[in-house]
Amino acid sequence: MELENVLLIGGSGFVGGWIASRLSERGVRVTIPTRHRENTKKLIMLPTVSMVEANVHDPRVLAQLMQGQDAVINLVGILHDSDSRLPYGKGFAAAHVDLPRKIVAAMLESGVDRLVHMSALKAALDAPSEYLCSKGEGETLVRAAMDKLNVTVFRPSVIFGPDDAFLNMFAKLIKLFPILPLGGGAARFQPVYVGDVARVFADCLTDQSTFGQTYDLCGPKVYTLRELVSYTGQLVGKSPRIIDLGTGGWAYLQAGLMWLLPNPPLSPDNLRSMEIDSISDGSHDYPGWQPTALEAVAPTYLSPTELPQFRLDRYRYRAGR
Template identity: 80%
Template structure:
């Protein structure tokens, strides 16, 4: 059956906007559940998209949201939790474990069977960080329902693209500091383009071969964090001295200080996540996966030479042109 109505939970975020746009272009009616409707103003102009202000952690509200829906996409995730504890804090628990549990329960109650769930590369109940442990527990909750529901799980590496909070964050910091101390500089990543992630989510919805499957989503090339920061510096036209703080005390001191900021670019838990390389062995790639190179996209939104074209490029990339 062709799925025509999709509930997008976490749709007001970076990845959610791309998925909503992708689904809208395909004529799918999208309901975006959000705590704050103002966060989704940029999506109002998309045809077939409706924003609903609701507390998604309210079990009964979830059941009501799912009435008339054919599928659910869950993208909810947080990178920081001030309530740090073992195995993970209350914020991580609520976003990554309790919400998936409530979504599965609401789907069973409302009769919606199709779920596409966003996890994370290296997510595991015994993972290196609170983030990875909570993501792993949430993935286990979803996995336990695979016999009853039609579920696909995606596990991306770090996601880049226009509007990202990764390369853009480094670009802003590099413009401010002539000397750039970097914790976890040797950590390895396989960055994946947000447009490719959105396409995989959208393509999988009606593909029965993806039911009950878990896929890694990674880009075509592995980089160290230092290489990514150096490349970002090159794109923004800033010559910077990068000081490798390693993975020990100095790195954790830096992360702890940054964690005190209102919108922290780094936390000690993020550093612990980087103890495990965010790369794929290729054994669990999405079928037909042909990821876009970082070098094909990053210059369109980071390079000063491209700033005059950045909005047009963003629309073209999102439209798949």
């Protein structure tokens, strides 16, 4: 299967930048729709990447973007929705359910038949959180099109790496507060390195054995949230006193207050997501999956003693350069 042009929806985000870079290195022309082109200067510098100002929620615009494309990657996802309701709010519906439906329709209309879709580990229609429930419905819609499109679905656990919104968030909080109340401290995660995620997204595009498949993407080790926060503290040279609030009333009070912030680090819906451990038994791993350990990467962007030249050397080593 020859592939020259890829439409990367949601490509201006953290994971999208890594995937765009991987595809650009391989000479693939990548089109990334964005509402604000001026906010994507790093991606504009990539040689085969084009940033196009567009509203991907408009079906007519989506159909136009599909023209001349060989494949579509959908990464769109949001962690918070101010319109909280059952089974999920308008924001989650628009990003996780309506958009995948529109993407499938536009692909069928335009004749593009290769779709790689990012879902979430433990996404399900009966999940306890709006996030996982809406992700589950979007995944169901995409999977229903597998008889008409060549679809691959990925379900990652929490993704870490330079500029992530996970470990970096805890690093900032730890530097500010010597005492850190923590809701859901016993929740378990299997963090996966963004470089590994980007690699398999790029690799699978032309691999016909991945058509019609759904894969979990997880790192090699399971951690509790408390362990992850404690490890982040070690890396930034701080030893905060962590007070585990559990998953009861105090945790939801904290999450509710944080939810009011402009860029909330935690919401009540996040706590509900953590009722289900974000881990995998390995039965749905990507072929040849050999994930990078958290300890091999996190010090390169969190430790204050990591010199820039050593950090670059580590990146080059992992990239095989």
